[in-house]
Amino acid sequence: MINQEVRVSVKQTNANDFEKDVINNSNPVVLDFYSAECPPCEALAPKFESLEEQYRGKIEFIKIFRQENRELAQKLGVTSSPTLLFFKNGKEVGQRLNGDIKKSEIKEIIENTLLN
């Protein structure tokens, strides 16, 4: 891959591509359900980006806009923004995080559950 000056922002998915991007991903995935008008979602965004940079190649960080993917959110039982879900080999693992999420909490699940 060409080294780009501009930082590529975190990948986005939607209900149609969920299977391909998340379930069938060969790397573990951290999935962020976010909403508009959600201060804790805004607060999480830069932490998510910096973790993406830190774990690039090992962990996929993917965002999904909840308002446009309501059915999928409902199917997964996600009712609050932001909610982080962790996937390994196509299965959800670890505890979900939501609300005011600390970077250290995400790191802990990555290190202890996703990379273990």
Added chain:
Amino acid sequence: MQKTDYDAIIIGAGPAGLTAGIYLARAREKTLIIDEGTGGGQLKLTHLIENYPGVLSLSGKELADTMREQAKAFDCDIRTSVELTGFDFTQEIKTIELDEEETISARSIIIAVGGIPRMLGIPSEKKFKGRGISYCATCDGDFFKGKDVITIGGGNSALEESVYLTRFVNSVTIIHQFDYFQAYAAAIEDAKKNSKISFILNTKIKEFLGENTLDKVLIENTVTGEISELKTDGVFIFIGYLPNTKIFKGHIDMNEAGEIIAGENMETNIKGVFAAGDVRTKKYRQVVTATSDGCIAALAATEYLSGNSGEL
């Protein structure tokens, strides 16, 4: 004197922290405000502010954003989405560690970290957090478009946020453990006259139930002891805040509730460390009392920095 990165570091960019930033920056003290979130604190989650003097009616977010702009306009540095992971306040030069990767020094510190939503403390609450239980109406209200929800609590937040939720939901049932509300008369009136809102008083939540997501609650009448089930699509909990002081425990004097003990001048037991806003010991927690604390803490810090604190 040894050089530090800043004269003052303010931890928390809510109304108290931002006000302290405005005052310190105007006193030409080099000031940094850090915040775990985007700043604005609880104010940012309040949909409407109507009791802050000089402001007729404004969303909490707009008021918070204006305070932030004001602090920035006076050259106060603000860094958001950074986590305080360590600190040393024991020396004259105080340091903080951010995200376990960066250390910043200053001669004085103002702690204005505010509170985090109080949980009911029922075991099943954790299980359904984000699966039907929410603590933020602006974040999650539209998840429940056309649905029937419960709010728990009897203070200003519970009643005001219930009214806000009626923009989205079909109905709101307010469950409260007493037969009276702690909220102000205006908030009670607004909730009572809203046709989408009903009340269940003298009632406590016993249990949250559901398979994957929450679909009902077990409630207990506190007078008769009668237990019954209530179907719901979601629950919003607004039962106050707890001081966000876990990291400071054992380092700074606190009361049993975890509030930092600070008096009229916002001084803590450590020289050069001040506490302002909802995080400190006090009875009334309002935006206006938080900004007032922030101002006093900044003036006290400025005096401390100039070496005229009256103590050696």
